[in-house]
Amino acid sequence: MKRTTIIAGIFLLTSCQKVIDLKLNNAPKQYVIEGNVTDVPGPYTVTISQTSAFNVSYTFQGVGGAAVTIKDDAGNSELLKEVGTGVYQTSGLAGVEGRTYELHIDVGGKTFTSTSTMPHRVNFDSLYVRELVNISKTVKAAVPVFTDPKGQGNSYRFNQYINGRLDKGLYYQNDDFTDGLTNSFALLQPDPDSTLHVGDKVEVDMQCIDKPVYKYWFSLDQSSNGNGSAIPSNPVTNIQGGALGYFSAHTTQRRSLVVK
Amino acid sequence: MRLLICLLVLSLRLQAQEPPKHTISGTVRAKVSGETILRATIVVDGKNTGVTTNDYGFFSITLPDGKYTLIISAVGWETKALEVTLHENLQLQATMEIQGTQLQDATVTAQTRGRSIRGTQMGVEHLSTKEIKNVPVLFGERDVLKTLQLLPGVKPVSQGTSGISVRGGSADQNLILLDEAPVYNASHLLGFFSTFNSDAIKDVTLYKGGMPAQYGGRLSSVVDVRMNDGNNQDFHVSGGLGAISAKINVEGPIEKDRSSFLLSARRTYYDMFLKLSKDSTVNKNSLYFYDLNAKLNFTLGSRDKLYLSGYFGRDNMASQDIFGLNWGNATSTLRWNHTFGPRFFSNTSLIYSYYNYKLRINNNGTNFNVLSELRDWNIKEELQFYINPRNNVRVGFNSIYHTLNPGVLTGGPKSGVNDTSFQKRYGLENAVFAGNSWKVSDKLDISYGGRLSIFSALGKGDFYKVSPEGVILDTMHYNSGQVVKTYVNPEIRVAFSYQLNEASSVKVSYVDNTQNMHLISSTNAGFPTDLWVVSNNMIKPERSHQVSLGYYKNFDFRENAYEFTAETYYKALENQIDYRDGAQLTANGTIETELLFGKGRAYGAEWLIRKKTGRLTGWIGYTLSKSEKQIPGINEDRWYNAVQDKTHDISVVGMYKLNPKWMLSANWVYTTGNAVSFPSGKYRADGRTVYYYSERNGYRMPAYHRLDLSATVQLKQRKRYSSEMAFGVYNAYNRNNAFIITFRDNKTDPNKTEAVRTTLFGAVPYISYNFKF
Known part of the structure; x- marks a missing residue:
């Protein structure tokens, strides 16, 4: 549980929250790269964009004209096609578990590279809903069922869609304390938008990710999501060359249910 | 290190031959409770010499034989004068009375009203529970660490909390001692109250700098x-x-x-x-x-x-x-x-x-x-x-x-x-x-x-x-x-x-x-x-x-x-x-x-x-x-x-x-x-x-x-x-x-x-x- 949540909870009689105007600097724009390769048929997408100022409404500012290549350790290589400004896609590449993928980008005189290994798939057996207590409230939350293979080093990430809308809570796990066990941890976040209600259609994507990608999501959640629980900093990226973002080769499986 | 040795040689060399000497030693206590009084000063009237009681109320002063008036004073206590005739070692149990509550009684001697002008100790702050008592604090819960935050060079690490930053240091750089025992987490309720119940506390000393050699182990301060x-x-x-x-x-x-x-x-x-x-x-x-x-x-x-x-x-x-x-x-x-x-x-x-x-x-x-x-x-x-x-x-x-x-x-x-x-x-x-x-x-x-x-x-x-x-x-x-x-x-x-x-x-x-x-x-x-x-x-x-x-x-x-x-x-x-x-x-x-x-x-x-x-x-x-x-x-x-x-x-x-x-x-x-x-x-x-x-x-x-x-x-x-x-x-x-x-x-x-x-x-x-x- 987050420290600020706990403290604000204790002093709930006296504490208050208010949206304020804050003068923030506009740092020079940075490149932001997002790339995914999965074990389901492509196309796979790499986006190149730029950061926007804090005070403006976010729009995707794609960076076009880049040379984007993905190759794997089995000798396959593909130059991605720009399908929209800053959006690059594969056409023939097939993601295979166990393979290592290399991303190479030349853009605006800069070179960015990254590698990511797609872990072997751990079967996403099923999904069920459990009642849990979340900061004094009983809530419903989905539990993805899978059995972690013996041997440490497995990492997972989940995306939850409630009635087709992406739940912005970040869900990730590794097997430091759960090696070889069947998962019992629920997708639980304090945000009301992450809470399930009777009749909701819930779809959960389970990704098996490698350690650097786990580190990216872990560090993003710790210090870059604005909630002030740790000293803020940029997430630890697996992209070399000075860009923000990540390159993730992962397996993906989906299970869904309707909350009863 | 060489400087220290030179100083030691110098200070011993200056002990010239003098007439026979004896020692007055003892403790200073509160009359009403028998509590020892720390840092009371004992000054020999008419001579520019004196000592202060240590952390256990003990003092010792060695003087040439003769008649003396000892003036004992401490912040918040009535100053007391004691006549002594010294021709053998003396043991003294001095007791002091609480300073009168009437305002007119605020006669204060030079020793009690200031921090000691003499003495090499600097960067130090003392608080007695009496001083802590009157300072308003959150929920009225008297708190020594929060009262210390009102002194220069001492700030709360995070607002409202009892964690202190002394002279730019972090919270873990304070050696917080309770009857000499280090307290590793001196806070209650996630930091909003300190672990020190002011009813049980006699005295608090904060060293921001110039710590005496008996203290060590933290960079920023000692809270004794x-x-x-x-x-x-x-x-x-x-x-x-x-x-x-x-x-x-x-x-x-x-x-x-x-x-x-x-x-x-x-x-x-x-x-x-x-x-x-x-x-x-x-x-x-x-x-x-x-x-x-x-x-x-x-x-x-x-x-x-x-x-x-x-x-x-x-x-x-x-x-x-x-x-x-x-x-x-x-x-x-x-x-x-x-x-x-x-x-x-x-x-x-x-x-x-x-x-x-x-x-x-x-x-x-x-x-x-x-x-x-x-x-x-x-x-x-x-x-x-x-x-x-x-x-x-x-x-x-x-x-x-x-x-x-x-x-x-x-x-x-x-x-x-x-x-x-x-x-x-x-x-x-x-x-x-x-x-x-x-x-x-x-x-x-x-x-x-x-x-x-x-x-x-x-x-x-x-x-x-x-x-x-x-x-x-x-x-x-x-x-x-x-x-x-x-x-x-x-x-x-x-x-x-x-x-x-x-x-x-x-x-x-x-x-x-x-x-x-x-x-x-x-x-x-x-x-x-x-x-x-x-x-x-x-x-x-x-x-x-x-x-x-x-x-x-x-x-x-x-x-x-x-x-x-x-x-x-x-x-x-x-x-x-x-x-x-x-x-x-x-x-x-x-x-x-x-x-x-x-x-x-x-x-x-x-x-x-x-x-x-x-x-x-x-x-x-x-x-x-x-x-x-x-x-x-x-x-x-x-x-x-x-x-x-x-x-x-x-x-x-x-x-x-x-x-x-x-x-x-x-x-x-x-x-x-x-x-x-x-x-x-x-x-x-x-x-x-x-x-x-x-x-x-x-x-x-x-x-x-x-x-x-x-x-x-x-x-x-x-x-x-x-x-x-x-x-x-x-x-x-x-x-x-x-x-x-x-x-x-x-x-x-x-x-x-x-x-x-x-x-x-x-x-x-x-x-x-x-x-x-």
């Missing part, structure tokens, strides 16, 4: 808290009902004049209000803390005294049966005072400190417990030798054996987790120290000494060689008790004081400090689950070197006594610890891979003007300061502001005695906001807003200011029974100070982001009732 011994004259019960807690204090003689006991307890009842709620999810929550302080002391013959003191405190936070976090400290100290003849005082202490936290999760199928603990066994020996009125030598040693158990996770079958335990870590921290306070002439005083810190990281366990990138290059196994690494650090402690005239002086001091216990905190605010680590092959001892210069003046203005102090300091820090971006600090068996090391610097100037007499008393303090760090791997290796860097800090404290019944008080504080990292841009990752940070701590929180008011009224006194009511308002003009500023997507337009300020305390009124019989 001494518990009451217990009244050895009469039985007394006192207590109070406050806005959040109830307290009771029982003390009395076991054998009159010779032995006594003290028992003090406090418990909060905030959670009783939760019980009143009809909402079953609220009324099953619990949130409380309690404290127990106990002390026994015995006089064994004329030369020996034994003290046994203990503290036990615990916090409990639980959400139904589902989530529980409880934590607390336990300390105990056994002390033996012995005088080997009139000029030789010895104290031997056996000290035990323990801290632990327990986390319990039991949420419908997910259930496990986490236990983390820290244990110290500690022995300290200190000898004080009053060679002659000009030289007072202290020598001693201290050994601490640390055991740190970072965490044990237990689940059991069907818990969803595997039982896991992290390696215990062991350390042996030794120090030898020696120091002399030398009165060179009527005007010049020099204190000099040193401390040798010898620390050994011990097995058993696996130790790692970690590359600068945080990769484990090698793992080395050590057996139980095997030395992994030893660090030897000499520490020089010197101070000079030069008296310009009767009422003013200048002082200079230099002090080194070494720290081997480090708190790895992701919040810098002292969360109970923050991890303590001990120096090892990768984590080097932190070091600090501080030089300070001060000017002190006592003066009278319109028949009232004032004191003025100005001090400046510069502190260089080595082996400062920070952690990598995105570090995993909890449940990490190889924490060394997440740490980064660098240096720091802190400098500033502090001014204090204090009105000591009259109906209105109080002070105004101002600090201008800077605290920075440079750690390779953070902020592109450039210097950055430490979180606790606060440029300006003002505090105004006033207490006004309206009439014998009513006391009014107010304090106002203003500080520059903490240095923080705010985003300088934003982007998306997999559909989520991510904030972009361009530098570490480049922004400031809004300035913090607050006014607190309180009034205390003495209720009708009966023969033995007296009571008082206190009313107050914390944050009287309801300033919305930002506790934290967070960032989030706008609910209606998720493309927009907004900054949200959380304020913890608006204006909070309180009332409390205290009694004594």
